[in-house]
Amino acid sequence: MGPITDRRALLTTATAAGLLPLLGPLAAAAASTTVAALFAGKVDDRGFMQAGYDGLKLAERQVPATIAFTQGIPPQPEALAAALRELARQKPHLVVAHGGQNNAAAKAVAAEFPDVAFVVTQGNVTGPNLASYEVLQEQSAFLAGALAGLMTKTGIVGHMSGIRVTPGLKGRAGYAAGVAHVNPSAKLLTNFSGSQDDNALSRKVATAMIAAGADIVFTMLNAGRTGAVEACRETGAQQIGNVVDWTTIVPDVFVASACADSGRAVYQAVADKAAGRFAAGHVRQVGLETPEAVRLAMAPRVPAEVRDRIAGLTADIVAGRLTVPHEWSGAEFPTPA
Incomplete structure (x- = not known):
């Protein structure tokens, strides 16, 4: 997107020194x-x-x-x-x-x-x-974890994010809980690389996780998602996205997306x-009670029995029968040099 010139947008992109001068009150x-x-x-x-x-x-x-x-x-x-x-x-x-x-x-x-x-x-x-x-978003992330736990063939799944902000940490906790809820023996590889937007870095992290056995990787990234997509496409690993429905944007790589608008x-x-x-x-x-804001989108290749399980978990969360935790503790996957 270029510089903002519309009269309704009175501010422009920040420079390295701070904000550019304002155009008017x-x-x-x-x-x-x-x-x-x-x-x-x-x-x-x-x-x-x-x-x-x-x-x-x-x-x-x-x-x-x-x-x-x-x-x-x-x-x-x-x-x-x-x-x-x-x-x-x-x-x-x-x-x-x-x-x-x-x-x-x-x-x-x-x-x-x-x-x-x-x-x-x-x-x-x-x-x-x-x-x-x-x-x-931790609610849709829980469902993403459940899907990963149900669909992994290697028993190892990944999670990637950048900055350690509270929503991202909650999302990781939800994903980890979802994996464990349906597949207690599955191993989780999780990493916060420090950047949401660095494609070279995300490619390194995804490649390393896949080499360590992860066949499904959940990416909570922004502009840096492309690097992980490239790594998954090259290796045949599947990816779960977030925020929007990535199964319609990159259908060959994304098996699901933890939508949280x-x-x-x-x-x-x-x-x-x-x-x-x-x-x-x-x-x-x-939360999930408002599906236009929070839901798990799934690709057509997701089996019917997995869809049914996800639907049941969704109903349990909305009804309060299942609580999504906000915290997770455990060893993290190291960021490659």
């Missing part, structure tokens, strides 16, 4: 709900950031809202806080910090701007003017603010 835009969003990544990554951006654009059309956003902020607390301050100074009705990596920064900056509402998507922080909206959290926060029901001080959660 957001509060001076149209008299609709004004929203300024931060994306600590690229909004065309075909992953988590793009899902959030799509939710923001949906809010622009349907709420309606006047939007601005900045992207490409390094995921360090100081950089995120500086970007959030720039957004808040425009005095929008709502500042959206997309992703749990913004927890600490949003908590600090919200306290500095008590007259501006803040939300962290996939977050767990609250305050007098701060809420978190969370799509429960974080854009729904962005959209819902904006809609709630516009309707006067934004609940600062609370965490709002959306």
Whole structure:
């Protein structure tokens, strides 16, 4: 995506030194709900950031809202806080910090701007003017783990992610629990490489996991997913994606995808603010009971008996008969040099 020039998007991509100069006060835009969003990544990554951006654009059309956003902020607390301050100074009705990596920064900056509402998507922080909206991707990750445990032929499955943020850790815990629930003897290889977007690195990690016996690898990545796709395609291993339905995008590699549309959290926060029901001080959660937001998508080649088992597990989670854990402890797969 090129530079943002639309009058509705008053901020542009961050430079290495910080934000580019603002083009004008957001509060001076149209008299609709004004929203300024931060994306600590690229909004065309075909992953988590793009899902959030799509939710923001949906809010622009349907709420309606006047939007601005900045992207490409390094995921360090100081950089995120500086970007959030720039957004808040425009005095929008709502500042959206997309992703749990913004927890600490949003908590600090919200306290500095008590007259501006803040939300962290996939977050767990609250305050007098701060809420978190969370799509429960650990629930679809549990189902992904169950599918991997049921379909592995080697008895070894993999999990790959980048940054150790709370939603990613919860997703890993859910996946591990799903594997163990249906196949207690299966071995899990799990790795956080430090980057969501490095394709060379993800290819190394996936290749190493496959060489260690993993025949199904669950990737919780953003722009760096392509490297893992290449490794799976070259070796014949299958992959499970996340965020969107990857079985329709790369059908030869993806056997399933743990869909968790974080854009729904962005959209819902904006809609709630516009309707006067934004609940600062609370965490709002959306799970498998809302399948358009959270579900496991499966490729046509998944056997009927596996589909039936996944359907039963879904019903158990929605009914509260099965609880998805948020924590996992165990040895991790080393990141290749």
